[in-house]
Amino acid sequence: MxxxxxxxxxxxxxxxxxxxxxxxxxxxxxxxxxxxxxxxxxxxxxxxxxxxLRILPPEKAFHYYQNGGYTGLSAHSPEEFYETLEILNNGSFRFHSSGKDFIRWLKYEIGDNILSEMFNNMERKKGCVDAVRRRCEELWRLFE
Incomplete structure (x- = not known):
């Protein structure tokens, strides 16, 4: 567009x-x-x-913030969540992980209780990025 x-x-x-x-x-x-x-x-x-794995509309997407301002990044699906987490700065990651924002979005908007539970037990960005990647791969493999 x-x-x-x-x-x-x-x-x-x-x-x-x-x-x-x-x-x-x-x-x-x-x-x-x-x-x-x-x-x-x-x-x-x-x-x-x-x-x-579906795509969410903007009002249900995950919008990243830091220091009270929008970072310009949003995720409309688990795959976009993976892509944006990879490039997300550590300050924004800490802001959202400390507030359990990722867990709530994964559970209530995406509808993935498994991934939200994984995030509940993780604190490091690399572990979260890897968990999302593995979960997306696992779900897509079902359709092969």
């Missing part, structure tokens, strides 16, 4: 009368709804895996 000003932005504006973030938000809401509906049609363990 093109979000810059100028000639290219003007051309993209012909196709949508909404701001780029509004278009992205609408798109991810629709995609999240589709993933959720499709996951309900599957039998276990595929149902749970598809539900956990």
């Amino acid at each position: 093109y979000t810059e000003e100028g000639p290219s932005g003007i051309v993209h504006g012909y196709f949508s009368q909404q701001y780029p973030f509004e278009v992205f938000s609408t798109y991810t809401r629709i995609l999240s709804d589709l993933y959720t509906r499709c996951s309900r049609k599957l039998k276990e363990p595929y149902r749970s895996a598809a539900y956990i």
Whole structure:
């Protein structure tokens, strides 16, 4: 999606009368709804895996903060959570891990009790990154 000003932005504006973030938000809401509906049609363990791996809309994504301000990073799925945790600075990691924010998001928004329990027993960023990577790989292997 093109979000810059100028000639290219003007051309993209012909196709949508909404701001780029509004278009992205609408798109991810629709995609999240589709993933959720499709996951309900599957039998276990595929149902749970598809539900956990789905993409969340922006209002349910994990938004990283530090020192009271947004860092510019958000995760809309467990895979994005893995990618953002890898590059997240240690201050933001400590801020969210001390408040148990990761655990709550994994349990209540993602719906992964297993991964949230893993996080409950970890304090180091590297261990958390590895746990998310392994969990995503484990869930995707079900579909091979």
